[in-house]
Amino acid sequence: MTEEKNIDKNDGKNYECDLSIRWSKIDASILPFDELDKEIMCFLRYNARMSNAEIAKMLNTSEATVRRRINELVRKKIITGFSALVDLHSIENSIKVCIRIDTEAEKLDEIAEDIANEPDVLSLYRRRGQNQLLLQGLFLNLEAIQEFEDKLATKPGVIKYDTMIVSKAFKKDPWVGI
Structure with a gap:
């Protein structure tokens, strides 16, 4: 080394x-x-x-x-871009959430495509071996989280979801500062 x-x-x-x-x-x-x-x-x-x-x-x-x-x-696409890291929390006092979304197998891709287009969604992943999506989001307030959850609850193919609100970062995401 x-x-x-x-x-x-x-x-x-x-x-x-x-x-x-x-x-x-x-x-x-x-x-x-x-x-x-x-x-x-x-x-x-x-x-x-x-x-x-x-x-x-x-x-x-x-x-x-x-x-x-x-x-x-x-x-070689090893470096894919150059960016400014913005600490959104210092500007807008955002709330970061992680949401696990259980879906029907045949609807997973359709649901993921729809959710990925939401502006408050930072990242969205499929959980291996499960019909689950893992989402990280950054919302301006609790009402915005509730509106997102209400939309999520009405999407065909969503079985259930579990929202976890981040209260403290021990290691911050450098891209958003939270």
């Missing part, structure tokens, strides 16, 4: 990259990129606005190498 590069918000030295930690448990020879690519991804994950020149300086390589590596990671 190689020594991990750390990035600090101020000087680039004290941030431990979650990707490096995750991928340190995998045989590096089976990953579709090398250590330099991984380090570039870590810097971009920490701050997608970081310039190629800044990354190159931190990694002691050329700006052209960083640019070429990023372009190749995008071409």
